[in-house]
Amino acid sequence: MLVLTRKLNQSIQIGDDIEIKILAVEGEQIKVGIEAPRNVEIHRKEVYLAIQEENKKAVNTSIDLLQQFSHQIKK
Structure with missing residues (x-):
């Protein structure tokens, strides 16, 4: 990590x-x-992490839905 000191402006x-x-x-x-x-x-770190978590949930939900759909087609 690079650490810098800066003054106003x-x-x-x-x-x-x-x-x-x-x-x-x-x-x-x-x-x-x-x-x-x-x-x-550009996001605050906590917002960025929340977005990442929601994206992971969305991917998992999509995979689950595709698997369910695939099982229904095979029947």
Whole structure:
């Protein structure tokens, strides 16, 4: 993991297309702005993990439904 120290209004550049800027520091909270191409998905980590979990459930449900359908066709 790369650890960097930044001050208010300073940025971090990731590749050519992504800039992360420190917008505000308020007590223990830091406001971060992210500029990235529209095709780059940006989520809070807990939201990203929830999306991944829902995707796994959807895949498993689809497989279960296909198996049930397959058994019905064989009858």
